[in-house]
Amino acid sequence: MESPKPYLFTDDNPREMEDYALSVRRLERPRGRADVVLDTDMFNEVDDQFALAYLLQSQDKLNLKGIYAAPFFNHHSAGPADGMERSYEEIFRILDMLDRSSYGKMVFKGSDRFLGDEKSPADSPAARELIRLSEAYSPEQPLYIIGIAACTNIASALLLCPEMKDRVCVIWLGGMGFEWCDNRSFNAGQDLASARVLLGSGAPVVLLPGRGVLDRFTTTGPELEYWLRGKNLFCDYIVDKTIREAGLCGGEQCWSRPLSDVAAVAWPLGQNFMLDRLEHSPVMEYDHLYAEDKRRLFIRYVYSINRDKLMGDLFNKLAKYPG
Numbered sequence: 001m002e003s004p005k006p007y008l009f010t011d012d013n014p015r016e017m018e019d020y021a022l023s024v025r026r027l028e029r030p031r032g033r034a035d036v037v038l039d040t041d042m043f044n045e046v047d048d049q050f051a052l053a054y055l056l057q058s059q060d061k062l063n064l065k066g067i068y069a070a071p072f073f074n075h076h077s078a079g080p081a082d083g084m085e086r087s088y089e090e091i092f093r094i095l096d097m098l099d100r101s102s103y104g105k106m107v108f109k110g111s112d113r114f115l116g117d118e119k120s121p122a123d124s125p126a127a128r129e130l131i132r133l134s135e136a137y138s139p140e141q142p143l144y145i146i147g148i149a150a151c152t153n154i155a156s157a158l159l160l161c162p163e164m165k166d167r168v169c170v171i172w173l174g175g176m177g178f179e180w181c182d183n184r185s186f187n188a189g190q191d192l193a194s195a196r197v198l199l200g201s202g203a204p205v206v207l208l209p210g211r212g213v214l215d216r217f218t219t220t221g222p223e224l225e226y227w228l229r230g231k232n233l234f235c236d237y238i239v240d241k242t243i244r245e246a247g248l249c250g251g252e253q254c255w256s257r258p259l260s261d262v263a264a265v266a267w268p269l270g271q272n273f274m275l276d277r278l279e280h281s282p283v284m285e286y287d288h289l290y291a292e293d294k295r296r297l298f299i300r301y302v303y304s305i306n307r308d309k310l311m312g313d314l315f316n317k318l319a320k321y322p323g
Contacts, residue, residue: 023297024278026139026169026204030268034144035063035137037130039110040261041072041149042094043086044186045249046242049094050314051148051261053234056100057317061269062144066133067091067107068126070149071114073190075248080190081112087149097234098321110153115193121156130157130164137167142204144268147172148261150187155194158201165203171264172198175284177209178301184288185210195284205281205299206267214260217305221246221255227315232323259314266310267302273313275304 038055042048055062069088077083088109095101108129111122121127130145130153137143145168147154154172158164174195175183188195199205208214221243228235246255266273279301283291 020297022139023202023204026142027206027278027298027300029271030061030144033061033063034268035065036144036146036268037066037068037133038064038265039068039070039126039145039147039149039151039153040091041070041083041087042090043076043083044072044074044149045076046238046245046257047259047261048087048148049090049234049238049241050259050318051146051265052091052094053098053238053318053321054262054314055146055265056098056103057320058265058269062265064103065106065143066129067103068110068130068153069108070110070126070153071112071190072149072186074186080114084110084112094234097237111156114150114152114191115155115197118193118197119159121159122152123156123160124153126153127157127160130154131161134161134164134167139166142167142169144168145170145172146264147174148187148264150191151194151198152191155191155197155201158197158203162201165201169204169206170198171206171208171267173208173210173214173260173264174198175207175209175282175290177211177213178279178282178290180209180211182288183282183284183290188284189288192284192286192288199281199284199299200296202297206276206302207279207282207299208260208263208267208302210260213302213305214263215258217260217263217307217310218256218258219311220257223311228318231319232321234321235318238318259311262310262314263302263305266313273306273310274302276300276302 071080072083
């Protein structure tokens with residue numbers, strides 16, 4: 001994929017100035033109910049399950065149009081393809097548990113591999129469905145893509161259909177924070193080529209970084225037991241799963257677990273949950289460091305989360321599922 005066109009603040013480039021202004025307008029939170037899709041590595045750990053359940057209890061503001069299984073590789077999978085397949089199965093498991101199995105018809109398998117370079121898409125049913133679905137949207141009324149995994153499916157769709165960038169807004173968890181020593185987050189580090197494609201595509205992006213932001217949005221065993229235990233089948237399932245995951249990941253006697261993916265769902269719900277600012281789209285280099293180019297379009301960068309307010313909203317909504 002070619003490098004993004006340099007957009008310069010100069011008097012003799014009115015088109016570039018218009019593009020800058022449009023890039024800012026397209027980063028506003030949705031007004032009214034927004035159509036969204038969820039791109040998720042659901043079997044990766046525990047926060048994806050929280051995020052899907054939270055989204056489905058926020059249907060007054062978010063209209064779910066699709067769920068896409070993304071590849072991942074860690075202690076829960078034998079490789080990216082296996083991770084995607086396990087995520088696909090977990091999506092249906094969670095939907096059944098939430099009594100939302102009717103959404104199964106909008107679940108699609110994503111890529112079975114990460115991108116090998118920045119020009120070759122990893123074609124998949126999810127990428128093709130995302131392109132098809134986006135055709136009904138516009139810069140003024142975009143489709144919101146909530147990306148809580150390596151952005152392989154999203155980047156592949158953008159490579160297959162570059163004009164899709166004008167019909168979507170991507171909310172993505174990636175990178176470790178502009179003030180951190182590197183950007184080696186789980187989502188970005190697995191597929192840097194995809195991250196570079198997304199951030200250089202010209203699509204509007206809301207970026208939620210790991211260090212200093214998402215790692216502050218944590219919960220603990222006693223808190224989960226108090227607020228969720230016994231409320232319903234899903235709550236008991238996710239409390240037990242979170243406790244097991246804490247043990248697998250070296251949890252101490254007093255452990256906490258980040259529920260990072262929930263924040264991506266919360267961003268379009270309202271600005272009471274987090275603070276953000278405009279930044280030029282960063283360049284994620286292959287040495288896992290950021291490069292800066294002031295000619296690139298703006299993104300919206302989240303720099304603070306109101307942990308207590310968002311956690312309270314999450315627990316209240318999860319507890320309302322039928323027992």
